[in-house]
Amino acid sequence: MNPERTARVLVFALALALPLGVLLTRWAGIPRQGGEWIEIHGRMSDDGGWTPDEITVDVGEVLHLRLTSDDVVHGFAIGQSNFEAVDVMPGEVTQATVTLEQPGRYVFYCTRWCGVNHWRMRGTIDVRGETSEPDTAMSPLYQSLGIDLEAPHPADVAPPDDPPSSHRGANLGVPIPDRFLTAAYYRAHSPGETWHSLRAEAAAHQLTDEEVWDLVALVWASNATPSAIEEGGRLYASNCAACHGERGAGDGVMARALANGAAARLEDRDPSPANFTDAVQMLGATPALLQGKIIRGGMGTGMPNWGPILTDAETWALVAYLWRFQFGPANTGPDTAR
Amino acid sequence: MQTSVIGRIALFGLPALVVLLAPTPSGSAEPSERIIRIEASSFAYKPALIAVAQGDHITIELVATDVVHGLHVDGYDLSVTADPGQTQRLTFVADRQGTFRIRCSVPCGPLHPFMIGKLKVGTNWLLWRAVALALLAAMAGVVGFRQ
């Protein structure tokens, strides 16, 4: 071969064939046994969120996902499923497989905060198929109790200086009637209401107002298992603390951006995140109301609707954790063994 | 002629050697506990300049305010990563004197490689030595090595 021809072959190979080959491997796709890869790109929601953001799959079909981020660190998880969340790193590809066994509409969402509109980074997976069992989804408790989530709910009583303590309450040795300790009662009554009811109990005659508050804390602690509070704390840190603050004071790092109007919201809504250390607001709220706010979201504030994402147990765990900002650590037993 | 060149070189070379080889005075003050809160947003740290004394026990509280950020301390080669809403802490003893760049260690957008701050531990002797040497170099330039 003469040198000129060799040179042409070399240039053709390096400057045309090589880049074309690279592109072709892309278009040809990555071969995979049984089924195509679905490639999902993540971008901050202001720049487009997930692409694609709608996926349709048959029930029981294995979804092969290739996840990548086009800007910052994101995470990927599927709401109401047992799919373990994965990180989606910029310019890297995370592979994951998932099989959804129940038909319905699932929401996939970003799990790592990526700006004030992080929670808007969502997409849907429609799982087609025959429903094997009737729709068991219950309506949330706040609806069956007829609670208006928008209505103001200030408490008409508040504890004196010290925050109530379940620990002190347990040490009082005053028995609380069983009806106060059921989940049904706890969820449907605000601490303020509970305080009034307990105050009226004959057993509480000897107690100071402050001590009755300690009993209220004990009612909460009796309905919050340590594992629920731990899980609630984990959910709170990764999902809520950015706005509501790591100490619950409504002063999270996103609060400023929310107040500046950086987040999309309705004009007439107060965008400042709820302050869980505010006794008047918190002690007048029922757990059912708090759960309702979590499930439904803030409707035009920056508060996401967690209904499609968190399971019923997770929302209750979160609610249990929120009371820590009023009652401190949960403690149900007296110092000595029961 | 030749002796004059040697003389000139000695004139600037000896002080230069002194500047180079002079021992570094170490911080004498009692080390203190320092907790420093640093807010990280794309693409800056606030505060971007941190000054501590040599020997101080430092805890950096990294607060990410928009997306996931990291913080890597040059010279110490320590890193920490924080999500918004989840303050993370990096504790170390600032035993190495000098000025060190802090850089974001988690890709946080286009300008991520330029997200930089400074940690100043004690006196930046490298800089002061450099200033002294620069003065000598400038004088050498003006006077020249050869007549």
Added chain:
Amino acid sequence: MTRRDLTHFRLIKTVLHRRGPQFALTALALGGFVLAIVSGLAGTPVGSRNFGIVAVWIAWWAVLMLVAVPLFGRGWCSICPIPAPGDWLQRGALLQPATRGLGLGRRWPRATRNMWLQNAAFAVLALFSVVILTQPIVTAVVLLALLFLAVGASLIFERRAFCRYLCPVGGFVGLYSQLAPVELRVKDRAVCAADRQKSCYTGNAAGCGCPWLVYPGALEKNTYCGLCLECLRTCPHDNIAVNWRSVGADLLQPRGRRLDEAFKALIMLGSAIVYAAVMLGPWGTLKSAAYNIGSGTWLIYALGFLAFVFVVLPGAFLFTVHAGRKLARSAVPLRRAFVHFAYALIPLGLAAWVAFTLSFVFANLSYVWPVLSDPMGWGWDLVGTAGDSWTPYLTQVVPALQTGVLLGGLLWSGVTVRRIALEGRSQHPVFPLTLPVMAFCLVITLGLLGLLVG
């Protein structure tokens, strides 16, 4: 000043004389260049994971500023892929020095036969540099634009008009190549004078006439010699030498100093200062201003940048030159003194760029390994390094290196200031003439030290 002709070594001479090795490197570089464009257009938009950004702005830039320019001057131009396609079209051949090619072969307009267009091209790119450096697609567009410009220039104008008059990189590479310890020169000028063919400029069967529009027989500086080595091939008298020489020899050549080159020296020094402040400084507002192209703050940044490199810094330098003339009661015209002394800023300018590059490159060099395995960010793992994490290298050493480089640059510039002043020794005392200029160099150095290691 001793020179050693490297072509005395048989191996070196053979390698330089033959087209194959140079062509192979150019073709390889072209492959990388095209891949950088393709990855910019089709790969991940995350710069640190995209071959285009990492290969061009970390790997290539490191090689260029830390190795190629300081050691080989225009060595990069010798194998640069950008003008290659146009060159091949113009010649009608890839390897052979054929003459039947495409192109109108027009002469470059006389008014712009200087470095001003390159000064402008560099300044324009510099205004967008923060975006170009970080967005793969923008890098791809810039590379494509350079390729089109180069091919277009080759088709319309004669020889390598793009390299000589347009390339934004070529301008400063040429400027700093004056410092390099390598030069291409004729062995004996008498041989050139006696030769009537001047085939080094007109070309012959062995090679093209100088693509850079330089007559080798008159070469005194590296600035416009692209080290394409054609004259080595065309000279019928074997009169071309590739010399190993003492560094910076060209700075001491008083002939041919020009205002456009003087400004190039000032623009490059000013840009290095601005880059060090914007990219490596702790000021987030400055970074955002430089990034948000088209915004009001960017406009302020852009105007500030242009004012600094074209007006403030040259103005300050002009003032110090003027002050020196006054102190020394020198009769040398101000413009002439300004132009001549500006050449003394070249070593400091290169030192500033090397110091800037050192921190930028070593902090981000570890991005190279994942990109080798996954150039497009598509989840490949070709050589098993896709998962390598970012680790800044040599963080304990780099500040000291930067300091050494800057001080070396200052010393070199200082010596050069004095040598340039001594050129006109009979007319003025040297000490007062150089004092303000040295002060200028000192202030610049201290500023850079503060920005880079302070």
